[in-house]
Amino acid sequence: MTSLLESLSSKVGTIVEIAKTLGNAELMLEIGELQMRLADLKIEHAALKDENRELKAEAENEKNNPLVYDGEVYRCNDGHAFCPGCHDGNRKRVHLKKGWYTLGISSSPIWNCPICKNTFSRQDN
Numbered sequence: 645m646t647s648l649l650e651s652l653s654s655k656v657g658t659i660v661e662i663a664k665t666l667g668n669a670e671l672m673l674e675i676g677e678l679q680m681r682l683a684d685l686k687i688e689h690a691a692l693k694d695e696n697r698e699l700k701a702e703a704e705n706e707k708n709n710p711l712v713y714d715g716e717v718y719r720c721n722d723g724h725a726f727c728p729g730c731h732d733g734n735r736k737r738v739h740l741k742k743g744w745y746t747l748g749i750s751s752s753p754i755w756n757c758p759i760c761k762n763t764f765s766r767q768d769n
């Protein structure tokens with residue numbers, strides 16, 4: 645796709661040079677719009693490539709180190725805790741942070757998600 649975009653850019657450049665020699669203002673305006681749309685296409689293409697790279701990395705990660713739901717949160721092989729809301733909703737691995745829920749004089753251990761802000765009860769202290 646990148647070489648196709650480069651080829652298109654090169655072709656548009658050639659057309660611009662031809663249009664300049666013709667001196668047709670309306671044609672130059674149309675070509676200018678074509679160049680802008682081509683630039684937008686390049687930006688969109690780069691964003692899709694980035695997204696594709698991230699999705700491939702996530703799929704690889706899921707294959708090599710799958711998460712297991714322990715009834716409250718997801719755990720990976722080394723025991724780290726991940727947010728079930730973020731994982732189930734967006735397929736994102738978000739590390740949970742240890743925290744405490746305090747009500748009056750009693751506190752209970754919880755997991756906090758830094759992204760979706762949900763909390764989950766924590767068994768370990």
Ligand SMILES: [Zn+2]
Nearest residue numbers: 727730757760
């Ligand atoms: Zn979350």
